[in-house]
Amino acid sequence: MSVFEAPAVRAGVGSVNPVAKLATALILSLALILSLDTVSASVALLLEIPLLLWAGLPLRTFFLRTLPVWIAAPGAALTIALYGQTSGDVYFRFLLIVVSDGSLELAFATFLRILAVGLPAVVLFVTVDPTDLADGLGQVVRLPSRFVLGALAGLRLVGLFVADWRSLELARRARGVADRGRVKRFASQAFALLVLSIRRGSKLATAMEARGFGASNDRTWARPSPFGVREVLLMLTGAAIAGTAITVAVLAGTWNFIGS
Amino acid sequence: MPSFPSRSGGAAVRARGWGWRHASRRAWSVSDLDLAIQPGERVLLLGASGAGKSTVLSALAGVLGDADEGETRGELTVDGSTPDAARGRVGLLLQDPDSQVILARVGDDVAFGCENLRVPRDEIWRRVTASLDAVGLDVPLDASTSDLSGGQKQRLALAGVLAMRPGLLLLDEPTANLDPDGVREVRDAVARVLAHSEATLIVVEHRVDVWRDLVDRVVVLAPRGGVLADGTPNDVLGRQGAALADSGVWVTEHAPVAPRRERGAERGGLLRAADLAVGRAAGRAIASGIALDVAAGTATAITGPNGAGKSTLGLTLAGLLPPVSGSLTATPLLADGVRTSPIRWRSRDLLTRIGTVFQDPEHQFLASTVRSELEVGPRALGLSSAEMTARVDELLARLRLDALADANPFTLSGGEKRRLSVATVLATRPRVLVLDEPTFGQDARTWRELVQLLSALVTDGSAVVSITHDEHFVRALADREFRMMRGSGAVARLEEVR
Numbered sequence: 001m002s003v004f005e006a007p008a009v010r011a012g013v014g015s016v017n018p019v020a021k022l023a024t025a026l027i028l029s030l031a032l033i034l035s036l037d038t039v040s041a042s043v044a045l046l047l048e049i050p051l052l053l054w055a056g057l058p059l060r061t062f063f064l065r066t067l068p069v070w071i072a073a074p075g076a077a078l079t080i081a082l083y084g085q086t087s088g089d090v091y092f093r094f095l096l097i098v099v100s101d102g103s104l105e106l107a108f109a110t111f112l113r114i115l116a117v118g119l120p121a122v123v124l125f126v127t128v129d130p131t132d133l134a135d136g137l138g139q140v141v142r143l144p145s146r147f148v149l150g151a152l153a154g155l156r157l158v159g160l161f162v163a164d165w166r167s168l169e170l171a172r173r174a175r176g177v178a179d180r181g182r183v184k185r186f187a188s189q190a191f192a193l194l195v196l197s198i199r200r201g202s203k204l205a206t207a208m209e210a211r212g213f214g215a216s217n218d219r220t221w222a223r224p225s226p227f228g229v230r231e232v233l234l235m236l237t238g239a240a241i242a243g244t245a246i247t248v249a250v251l252a253g254t255w256n257f258i259g260s
Numbered sequence: 261m262p263s264f265p266s267r268s269g270g271a272a273v274r275a276r277g278w279g280w281r282h283a284s285r286r287a288w289s290v291s292d293l294d295l296a297i298q299p300g301e302r303v304l305l306l307g308a309s310g311a312g313k314s315t316v317l318s319a320l321a322g323v324l325g326d327a328d329e330g331e332t333r334g335e336l337t338v339d340g341s342t343p344d345a346a347r348g349r350v351g352l353l354l355q356d357p358d359s360q361v362i363l364a365r366v367g368d369d370v371a372f373g374c375e376n377l378r379v380p381r382d383e384i385w386r387r388v389t390a391s392l393d394a395v396g397l398d399v400p401l402d403a404s405t406s407d408l409s410g411g412q413k414q415r416l417a418l419a420g421v422l423a424m425r426p427g428l429l430l431l432d433e434p435t436a437n438l439d440p441d442g443v444r445e446v447r448d449a450v451a452r453v454l455a456h457s458e459a460t461l462i463v464v465e466h467r468v469d470v471w472r473d474l475v476d477r478v479v480v481l482a483p484r485g486g487v488l489a490d491g492t493p494n495d496v497l498g499r500q501g502a503a504l505a506d507s508g509v510w511v512t513e514h515a516p517v518a519p520r521r522e523r524g525a526e527r528g529g530l531l532r533a534a535d536l537a538v539g540r541a542a543g544r545a546i547a548s549g550i551a552l553d554v555a556a557g558t559a560t561a562i563t564g565p566n567g568a569g570k571s572t573l574g575l576t577l578a579g580l581l582p583p584v585s586g587s588l589t590a591t592p593l594l595a596d597g598v599r600t601s602p603i604r605w606r607s608r609d610l611l612t613r614i615g616t617v618f619q620d621p622e623h624q625f626l627a628s629t630v631r632s633e634l635e636v637g638p639r640a641l642g643l644s645s646a647e648m649t650a651r652v653d654e655l656l657a658r659l660r661l662d663a664l665a666d667a668n669p670f671t672l673s674g675g676e677k678r679r680l681s682v683a684t685v686l687a688t689r690p691r692v693l694v695l696d697e698p699t700f701g702q703d704a705r706t707w708r709e710l711v712q713l714l715s716a717l718v719t720d721g722s723a724v725v726s727i728t729h730d731e732h733f734v735r736a737l738a739d740r741e742f743r744m745m746r747g748s749g750a751v752a753r754l755e756e757v758r
Contacts, residue, residue, distance in 0.1 A: 130364065131363060131368060152363070153362050156361065156362070156363070156364060156405075159406060160358060166540075167623040168623055170575060170580040170616075171616075171618055171623045171624040172626070173607045174607075174610060174615070174616040174618075174624065175607075175624060175626060175636055175637060175684070176610060176611040176637050176640035176641070177607060177636065177640055178607035179608050188626070192625075192626075195670065196622060199622075199670075203356060203359035204362070206318075206323050207359055207360040207362065208362055209322075209323045210321050210323050210351070210352040210354070211362070211373035211420060211424065212348050212373055212376035213372070213373075219375045220374075220375050220379060220381060221375060221381070222371035222374065222375050222381060222384045222385065223368065
């Protein structure tokens, strides 16, 4: 379960309804994947800074959780700088590697874009507690509770699967079959895990059914899932950032709709 | 809460010629059952393995499934209506603590059933607090359910059931997977709950003495359908005790007698642990300073509380986990030509040296039939097919698995799975046997057979190391007992107690 535990952030974005966070992250990413230019990405990134600061994540947690983004952004940029579409002055050439004005510009745009999409997404998501999200999806979005709560309960089993996998591995060594055929063994072990997980899943389903689950979608909710001014504000902020970024890029003439 | 009628009265149960057959089986799991249980009665339901006790409970809880799952005949009612219609009136507690935890936080988990019954929010939280109180689970509402012990998880599930205010409480082997502390916790929680409730109780359990004082009626199901005996506990256990014990029920007056074992001289050391520290992750010891000698012809028991690292020590002794620090060495007698450190051995080298029986037999099954399961080890050793057949046939007969030779290991009963997992290890004749909770959840018959088998192995010169909570088993088998003790710090130590 520890895999899914959200850091305890009570201030700032921590207490906002997860549904609003999900929606905001979606709005921002959708707007930013439509174009590949420097202007829209830098405008968005600039405007996101106050949002990130307000989120209330301790600095250490912030960098730890967003570390993958900080690695992915320069990594992707480097690749594009070396192999991206060539145009303008060429600075360096070696085998397939061509570093040019065009590829450098694309690389920079990619770098900014990954940060602009990745940072807010991570910050918004890491503070989402799965139970709260399920409450929100059930009560605010009104998704069928059978589906939402079934998925939530299933999530809890993932921790058990990790332990199962480990035991399966040790058991194969004990049974004398772990010396050869790594690929085949992996496949058979994966199948064994599948069998175990189906059994665990059906046991869990029985336990849930025994507590009156599944008869109908009609139920009460022990935890309220408030959706108020702060939630709307967060989503509006997201929309405003996205809108501003696109508008500025279009006015500056740098907006290039993907594929065109 | 005027909108919410109190339903604390006990429910009546009635069965008339009731039976059920699983869609994939020819034989009826339960048949010709006639039974009337009055509101507020406390009933212990007994019967041999396969007599259909759990089927009856599942049916009463309305979780047996629809016509696709199986065929029903006769009539089974709770308060005069079908169990499906009586959902919420019936609460069911199952055997496995891990598969009953539904949500991540304690309070939410208890509230789950109430939500499904459409109890208003304020009332839910009142019931959550009251139920946790009733089962004596004193943890914060937002505590993580995955951090609870087995006994705590069972009490949590019981609280979740109680919060639904059932008129019929069904307990399906609720303590079979727990250590002695857990068994006491759950039993006491049920006792406390019953003292303040009018609910009808039906409990299924092999270990009669746990529940004997809490029930006022014992019903024994006959293996071929119908009821074998029905009456007060003393009456039924007095008349049927011997027969019940024979069919696997633990009856104190007829507890399985362990065979006397010749305790001869030790026949040479096999494994030696010196200043050994064990753990699942490199560098993180959960128990340290372990000194232990395993000699041929001896039985060693390792006991102690849950979470102290007994299983981790077992897996380390078995050459499956690397020591965190210190040493585990095989003597030349055991190593027999390979290096001295078991974790460096090839998987094949382990087969004839150290065999491991895992706590959950399902983790170690590899094949699709019982016979081919038993052939896995001998085949890895490269034995001739004549030798392999001879060994497998002998084991099938010795462990009463011959009728199941073509069955899929996963479809076996709990006792059969345990016997098969032991047999797979014996097929390669290791000199050291490491068993993790071999008697967990086993009925008296399988228990007796295991003790007999292991005694014979020790007499023949094998070394048996058992990780166990079962005091009875330790007394019956072990020459030496070591207990894992949690000291002042977080790291446990091993001390010899006998």
